[in-house]
Amino acid sequence: MTGAARPVRLAVVTVVRDDLPGLLATRASLRAQTTAAFEWFVADGGSSDGTARWLADHQDEAAWWRSAPDRGLYDAMNIALDAIAERSPRSCSHVLFLNAGDRLADERTLERLLPILAEHPDAGLFYGDALEELPGGRLAVKRARSHRRALLGMFTHHQAMVYRLAESPGGRFDLRHGLAADYAFTLTVLKQGLPAQRLPLSVCIFAGGGRAQQDPARGRREQAIIRRELLGLGRTANATLWGLQWLALTLRQTIPWLYAKYRFSSNERSLLS
Incomplete structure (x- = not known):
């Protein structure tokens, strides 16, 4: 059975722990959408900052929510995926991971996105550009690379997939x-x-400062293991890619204006669909 047998309905998964302001920012972005053809799944890792109480007081806003200890970000995502799978016959056809603090690019993002999902029922993955907030508050477009360059790493932000x-x-x-x-x-x-x-559009406004940005060396090590296991990449090729990633990170940290000139483009050009 192909994806064409199922109506297009999007599950938006939000993972949160002790970040009520971030959760509220994500919620405001979803509430501002011009279409309601989505369901919100919230996996809270047992917060103690009022997040759990807020979810309990607003439980009608989420198709499903949970507040309990988990084993981290990706375990919470797995738990949410299991919840989506168990919601038969109202199961959703596609999933977008939009973590606490992340927002959709604008109020018409889902209005633009959902028809594209319907036009390509057999596609396993859709990906678009992301917006990043640069120092000073300016939003800039981080263009997605082609998925054919996945060997180099993530070709756009996870929240834009x-x-x-x-x-x-x-x-x-x-x-x-x-x-x-x-x-x-x-x-x-x-x-x-x-x-x-x-996708011919920006999908998300990425909330920076996450663990991957705080510990990029660990991220590169994990990517090397993944490339070896899933792509069969050898040690020499992996070392070369690691060096290129290190060079890009060094450029961003030491000469941010040059990195921005290479990697970002103006917000206005990207939001046209």
Whole structure:
């Protein structure tokens, strides 16, 4: 059975722990959308900052929510995926991971996105550009690279990717990778041979400062393991890619204006669809 047998309905998964302001920012972005053809799944890792109480007081806003200890970000995503799979017959056809603090690019993002999902029912992955907030508050577009360059790493932010859900419980995030499980998840989807569709729009406003940005060396090590296991990449090729990633990170940290000139473009050009 292909994706065409199911109506297009998006599951938006938000993972949060002790970040009520971030959760509220994500919620405000979803409430501002011009279409309501989505369901919100919130996995809270047992917060103690009022997040759990807020979810209990606003439980009608989420299709599903949970507040309990978990084993981290990707375990919470797996728990949410299980919840989506169990919601038969109202199960959703696609999933977008929008963590606490992340927002959709504008109020018409889902209005633009959902028809594209419907036009490509057999695509396993959709991906678009992301907006990043630069110093001074200016939003800039971080263009997605082609999925054919996935060997180099994530070709756009995870929050700018939409995955088609399998008819039966499918892939899950590999908890061995604390920072790069989204990369392994994405490569696994691509290896299934399903089409990947480039979106002509920015999907998200990325909330920076996450663990991957705080510990990039660990992320690169995990990516090397993933490339070896899933792509069969040897030690020399992995070392070369590691060096290129290190060079890009060094450039961003030491000469941010040059990195921005190379990697970002103006917000106005990207939001046209």
